[in-house]
Amino acid sequence: MATYHEPVLCREALSFLLTDKDGVYVDGTLGSGGHAESICEQLSPRGRLIGFDADGDAIAEAGKRLQRFGERVTIVEANFRLLRERLAGAKIAGLLLDLGVSSHQLDDGTRGFSFRSDDRLDMRMDRRAQFSAWDVVNTYPEEQLAKILWEYGEERLSRRIARSVVRARPVDTTGSLASIVERCVGGRFLTKSLARVFQALRIEVNSELGSLREVLAAVPDVLQPGGRCVVISYHSLEDRIVKDFFRAEAAERIPSGNALVPDTPRVPRLTVLTKKPVVAGKEEYERNPRARSAKLRAAARPAL
Numbered sequence: 001m002a003t004y005h006e007p008v009l010c011r012e013a014l015s016f017l018l019t020d021k022d023g024v025y026v027d028g029t030l031g032s033g034g035h036a037e038s039i040c041e042q043l044s045p046r047g048r049l050i051g052f053d054a055d056g057d058a059i060a061e062a063g064k065r066l067q068r069f070g071e072r073v074t075i076v077e078a079n080f081r082l083l084r085e086r087l088a089g090a091k092i093a094g095l096l097l098d099l100g101v102s103s104h105q106l107d108d109g110t111r112g113f114s115f116r117s118d119d120r121l122d123m124r125m126d127r128r129a130q131f132s133a134w135d136v137v138n139t140y141p142e143e144q145l146a147k148i149l150w151e152y153g154e155e156r157l158s159r160r161i162a163r164s165v166v167r168a169r170p171v172d173t174t175g176s177l178a179s180i181v182e183r184c185v186g187g188r189f190l191t192k193s194l195a196r197v198f199q200a201l202r203i204e205v206n207s208e209l210g211s212l213r214e215v216l217a218a219v220p221d222v223l224q225p226g227g228r229c230v231v232i233s234y235h236s237l238e239d240r241i242v243k244d245f246f247r248a249e250a251a252e253r254i255p256s257g258n259a260l261v262p263d264t265p266r267v268p269r270l271t272v273l274t275k276k277p278v279v280a281g282k283e284e285y286e287r288n289p290r291a292r293s294a295k296l297r298a299a300a301r302p303a304l
């Protein structure tokens, strides 16, 4: 049976996120609705939650879990990159993003996210999408495949693995891919390499970094004054994107890049609330291994 995903850094996320119990909040990554349920429990009867997820299974799961909140919850089956468009000018009190895959997706033997089961190479969060891990593995030029494994997976043997994949085509299943990686890596580092290769493919298939950049770009416009944005990430590239974005939006001047020309003063659109990322305590990550790599960052739109 698939496991429920225990919400990571839940208490910390809510303490940054919730400033207005009557407000409208967006959970951009509903998953099985763990964070969303905790948000709803803390809102007043006037408060509202809008939950996005690109995955129809997550939508169904979260829908059941949040049913008891009735019309206070609205569920949207869409990529969070569409946040601005879907809000159509409405302002929100807070946005939560808990990035990446859920345990539910990893454990579901039909989704191809995990190297621990033998499924068709898929990894689409949105099963309406045409493009899957099969396409990446079987159609990308060797150089491009190696680049993805290196950049998104930080896999040292990216070139060797890419070369072996290209030679073995067609590679149809997660099991075949795992065997190829095993032949290239072997031994002690195998599990880590498998995790890195699968993570890299998943990021590529779902354009995860592009979606993150797009939704962040909308944050200063969709938040009401004093509203908050909280992002939990599990990958150093995601964390860097969030950190750099918050920092740039909080800057009081735009650097000219030229010693002869003064910087341009600007009104910051966000204030950074977490100088360093918040990480899980020992007790949490011992109970929930997913929390081990989690980093939480928060920012606020300045109050008027």
Ligand SMILES: C[S@@+](CC[C@H](N)C(=O)[O-])C[C@H]1O[C@@H](n2cnc3c(N)ncnc32)[C@H](O)[C@@H]1O
Pocket: 005, 006, 007, 008, 028, 029, 030, 031, 032, 033, 034, 035, 036, 052, 053, 054, 055, 058, 078, 079, 080, 081, 098, 099, 100, 101, 102, 103, 125, 208, 211, 212
């Ligand atoms: C880590 S889980 C969220 C778990 C959730 N916070 C909970 O407590 O159950 C991430 C979820 O975000 C979804 N997701 C990831 N990227 C997305 C995107 N760009 N747009 C919409 N949903 C996305 C995944 O489908 C997955 O269900």
